[in-house]
Amino acid sequence: MSGASRRARAWLVLLGLVYASILFAGFIAPYSPDEQNRSAPFTAPTRLHFVEANGRVHLRPFVYRLVNRPGTFDEYDEDRTRPLPVRFFVRGAPYSIAGVRGDRHLFGVEEPAKIFLFGSDQFGRDVFSRLLFGAKISLVAGVLAAALALGLGLALGSLAGFYGGWTDDAVMRIAELFLALPWLYLLFAVRSMLPLHIDPARAFLLLVTVIGVVGWARPARLIRGMVLSAKHRDHVLAARAFGATDLYLLRRHVLPQTAGVVLTQLALLVPRYILAEVTLSFFGLGVTEPVPSWGNMLAAVQRYEVLTSYWWMFLPGIALGPVFLLYYALADAFQQELAHQSS
Amino acid sequence: MRYLSRRLAHGLLVLAGVSVLSFLFIALAPGDFLNEMKLDPRISPAMVGALRERYGLDQPLPLKYAHWLQSVVRGDLGFSFAYNSSVASLLWPRARNTLLLTVPATCAAWLIAVPLGAWCASQRGRWADRVCAAMTTALLVVPELLLALGLLWLAVRTGYFPVGGMKSATFATLSSSEKARDLALHMVLPASALILLNLPVLVRHVRSSLVDVLASPFIQGARARGVPPGRLLFRDALRAASNPLISLLGLSIAALLSTSLVVEALMSWPGLGPLLLEAIAARDLHLVIGAVMCSTLLLLTGNLVADALLYLTDPRLRVERQ
Numbered sequence: 001m002s003g004a005s006r007r008a009r010a011w012l013v014l015l016g017l018v019y020a021s022i023l024f025a026g027f028i029a030p031y032s033p034d035e036q037n038r039s040a041p042f043t044a045p046t047r048l049h050f051v052e053a054n055g056r057v058h059l060r061p062f063v064y065r066l067v068n069r070p071g072t073f074d075e076y077d078e079d080r081t082r083p084l085p086v087r088f089f090v091r092g093a094p095y096s097i098a099g100v101r102g103d104r105h106l107f108g109v110e111e112p113a114k115i116f117l118f119g120s121d122q123f124g125r126d127v128f129s130r131l132l133f134g135a136k137i138s139l140v141a142g143v144l145a146a147a148l149a150l151g152l153g154l155a156l157g158s159l160a161g162f163y164g165g166w167t168d169d170a171v172m173r174i175a176e177l178f179l180a181l182p183w184l185y186l187l188f189a190v191r192s193m194l195p196l197h198i199d200p201a202r203a204f205l206l207l208v209t210v211i212g213v214v215g216w217a218r219p220a221r222l223i224r225g226m227v228l229s230a231k232h233r234d235h236v237l238a239a240r241a242f243g244a245t246d247l248y249l250l251r252r253h254v255l256p257q258t259a260g261v262v263l264t265q266l267a268l269l270v271p272r273y274i275l276a277e278v279t280l281s282f283f284g285l286g287v288t289e290p291v292p293s294w295g296n297m298l299a300a301v302q303r304y305e306v307l308t309s310y311w312w313m314f315l316p317g318i319a320l321g322p323v324f325l326l327y328y329a330l331a332d333a334f335q336q337e338l339a340h341q342s343s
Numbered sequence: 344m345r346y347l348s349r350r351l352a353h354g355l356l357v358l359a360g361v362s363v364l365s366f367l368f369i370a371l372a373p374g375d376f377l378n379e380m381k382l383d384p385r386i387s388p389a390m391v392g393a394l395r396e397r398y399g400l401d402q403p404l405p406l407k408y409a410h411w412l413q414s415v416v417r418g419d420l421g422f423s424f425a426y427n428s429s430v431a432s433l434l435w436p437r438a439r440n441t442l443l444l445t446v447p448a449t450c451a452a453w454l455i456a457v458p459l460g461a462w463c464a465s466q467r468g469r470w471a472d473r474v475c476a477a478m479t480t481a482l483l484v485v486p487e488l489l490l491a492l493g494l495l496w497l498a499v500r501t502g503y504f505p506v507g508g509m510k511s512a513t514f515a516t517l518s519s520s521e522k523a524r525d526l527a528l529h530m531v532l533p534a535s536a537l538i539l540l541n542l543p544v545l546v547r548h549v550r551s552s553l554v555d556v557l558a559s560p561f562i563q564g565a566r567a568r569g570v571p572p573g574r575l576l577f578r579d580a581l582r583a584a585s586n587p588l589i590s591l592l593g594l595s596i597a598a599l600l601s602t603s604l605v606v607e608a609l610m611s612w613p614g615l616g617p618l619l620l621e622a623i624a625a626r627d628l629h630l631v632i633g634a635v636m637c638s639t640l641l642l643l644t645g646n647l648v649a650d651a652l653l654y655l656t657d658p659r660l661r662v663e664r665q
Contacts, residue, residue: 180643181642182598182638184600184601184605185600185615185619185634192622192626192628196623275487284624298488298492307496314489320484320486322484324486325480328484
């Protein structure tokens with residue numbers, strides 16, 4: 001096993017952890033994403049204490065209840081009279097993971113205190129919980145859209161490359177049109193043709209479809225080139241001479257040769273499409289409130305007072321960085337592995 | 344010249360294809376501006392019907408397309424219901440503003456990227472190269488939304504630059520030199536966002552294409568003959584590497600326009616981006632098509648400029664086809 005493939009495996013494991021935490025969002029998040037606390041808007045990330053005001057040291061971290069300072073909107077004081085310890089596997093809001101219902105959460109604190117690890121938003125909703133549930137939309141939309149774009153690209157690209165002639169001409173000319181447009185303009189234009197106000201579940205599917213359909217051209221062109229060179233290899237010609245059908249040739253000899261490129265493309269396209277979903281939702285053209293997506297969460301920052309005063313509202317945008325880094329590193333490792341194999 | 348005219352013809356064909364494509368998408372779209380109008384109780388159904396007839400919205404698709412082509416020939420690109428004026432009169436000032444932002448930003452990005460990438464290539468494998476690589480990677484993973492918002496935050500916090508918009512409220516009263524200064528101050532924020540967003544890709548490409556050239560025998564030979572390193576790098580190597588870089592210029596314009604859409608919308612720069620978003624919100628499909636076509640036109644023009652540059656710098660293109 002080469003260094004590159006070892007690294008690819010390490011990045012895959014890390015990405016797997018990220019997506020596992022999305023799957024178990026209901027369990028890991030202490031609150032439900034739409035639970036509002038109207039008396040606690042824009043609270044800063046809750047401080048975890050180990051030492052009480054009177055000097056008593058606790059081994060288990062604890063929090064204090066926050067009380068709104070009279071006469072202010074977003075300033076809070078800690079109620080130091082009673083420490084409320086952080087507990088694990090507490091009962092809370094019901095959720096369901098892959099159909100299994102539960103109400104145990106990884107951690108939580110006793111009411112009336114709240115634990116907002118990443119602060120709260122304008123309705124007093126827990127940003128940490130919303131970040132986890134928002135990832136369910138944003139990160140998954142990226143993967144599904146990339147899979148759709150690559151699927152379409154694979155089908156049309158191999159069709160064009162394998163059959164050549166007018167099929168090739170037609171597919172590639174249309175691909176050229178899609179590539180001639182600045183892609184965000186294209187994405188917004190296609191989105192504009194569809195109804196504006198739709199419920200979040202349908203919006204999610206719609207976004208995945210739009211992003212995937214808009215993105216087919218680049219992978220199609222890449223795959224066409226690979227298929228074109230693969231179909232003239234000696235072993236493919238030999239198999240054809242022995243009477244192999246087109247479908248058999250494609251499946252058995254031609255498409256497997258594109259696997260490495262397809263995987264690399266997947267790793268490069270997913271972050272791009274995650275960002276596409278975030279951008280559309282940010283501008284109110286994607287998944288809408290109250291369902292959280294990293295895009296519509298970040299949209300709150302457009303308000304002046306949020307931009308200047310509440311840094312934790314940037315977290316949905318900041319969280320994109322590590323995710324992108326993982327995907328780019330994975331693509332890099334795939335690419336090196338490909339170069340390693342071909343040399 | 345035959346090379347250039349062929350590229351021009353190709354560009355026009357693509358433009359025509361894009362217009363057909365966008366009309367096909369419209370055919371699939373449910374509803375239009377008048378559909379929303381129908382919901383308004385103050386407007387009678389007869390009125391909506393009359394408008395529909397007047398603007399040819401009840402016609403089959405090929406006829407609609409023919410009407411639109413006519414309007415292109417007339418030069419007004421159709422009628423915008425939301426703004427109650429011709430699409431072209433809305434588009435041109437916006438396209439001009441987008442150009443005003445993107446052209447200086449592109450020039451600045453290339454002016455920074457070429458020396459930086461060349462320097463990295465010459466320092467290949469040493470710490471300077473590594474620091475540069477780490478920084479471009481860091482910039483690459485910052486999403487454009489976050490970068491633009493971060494710059495806005497910085498501007499609000501420091502108060503050095505105006506936040507959003509293109510002109511101060513007092514713009515009309517200023518003298519022409521003050522006007523230029525005001526405009527430049529407003530440009531700093533969006534332009535630096537665009538530069539930072541496009542820099543990492545450019546630097547990486549310049550570096551990698553120069554690394555290839557620097558390893559080639561003619562450079563080794565020149566170095567052995569004692570050509571000074573600066574001249575070697577910027578005169579000989581850069582010239583040999585210019586071909587893929589100029590092709591990159593054409594490609595990078597697409598990315599630039601896309602990032603510009605987001606940056607313009609966030610910093611309320613009155614360019615094509617915000618216009619497109621407004622048109623979408625109003626379901627003004629003619630305006631959407633106009634904005635998309637306009638962005639395609641900008642992109643194709645950029646590609647054509649790159650082709651012309653390629654023609655000027657690469658003698659092979661001039662000789663081959665004669």
